[in-house]
Amino acid sequence: MIIKPITRRQSEVLEFIKLFIGKEGYPPTVREITEHMDYQSSSTAFHLLEQLVLKGYITKGDSPRTIRVIDRGKLDNPELKEFEVVLIDGRLVIDLNELTEDYKVRGYTGLPETFDCGVIGLIPVVGKIQMTDEQYAKIQAAYSNGGVCDWCGEIVAELSRPHFHDFAPGKWMCQGCWDHDREVYKGSYGDDIGKFEPIKGGKS
Numbered sequence: 001m002i003i004k005p006i007t008r009r010q011s012e013v014l015e016f017i018k019l020f021i022g023k024e025g026y027p028p029t030v031r032e033i034t035e036h037m038d039y040q041s042s043s044t045a046f047h048l049l050e051q052l053v054l055k056g057y058i059t060k061g062d063s064p065r066t067i068r069v070i071d072r073g074k075l076d077n078p079e080l081k082e083f084e085v086v087l088i089d090g091r092l093v094i095d096l097n098e099l100t101e102d103y104k105v106r107g108y109t110g111l112p113e114t115f116d117c118g119v120i121g122l123i124p125v126v127g128k129i130q131m132t133d134e135q136y137a138k139i140q141a142a143y144s145n146g147g148v149c150d151w152c153g154e155i156v157a158e159l160s161r162p163h164f165h166d167f168a169p170g171k172w173m174c175q176g177c178w179d180h181d182r183e184v185y186k187g188s189y190g191d192d193i194g195k196f197e198p199i200k201g202g203k204s
């Protein structure tokens with residue numbers, strides 16, 4: 001799902017609407033928004049509300065007090081990161097704008113790939129992409145051979161196969177879960193599963 005970002009002014013209006021509803025139990029009128037935001041005229045508020053409707057953040061009827069905020073859950077994240085998308089050999093590559101130790105640039109293609117600096121820097125930008133912190137963390141984890149722990153669901157940089165007490169083929173475990181289990185098994189069975197050892201080239 002593509003998240004359409006909102007401008008600072010649009011998000012100020014959205015925040016005010018949410019606060020107003022939270023306090024009063026009903027949505028504000030356009031006039032109340034205009035007054036609160038100190039706009040010169042109500043057409044500014046109208047315009048901002050229209051943008052919020054178009055972008056899917058609110059709905060609005062024709063009569064007063066009909067603004068509704070759409071619950072977008074985690075998608076409603078103002079902290080989106082933006083990246084340029086370039087075309088290399090007919091493939092779309094997200095330029096993560098990050099240099100590696102061997103002077104390459106990380107370009108995500110669905111797989112964690114790297115490209116020569118000269119190459120990615122000279123290629124025209126075909127578009128932009130935005131992602132949430134969570135999506136970005138997943139990509140970062142893919143570069144460091146990490147990924148999602150099958151036990152706690154956290155995205156981590158390093159993963160290991162599960163220890164023998166919890167062995168399950170194809171599953172991966174993070175250090176947090178491993179260390180927790182190590183304590184538990186030591187305490188209840190006097191059994192040491194050993195220290196966490198991440199597997200290079202893990203999940204990716």
Ligand SMILES: [Zn+2]
Pocket residue numbers: 149150151152153154173174175176177178
């Ligand atoms: Zn875990």
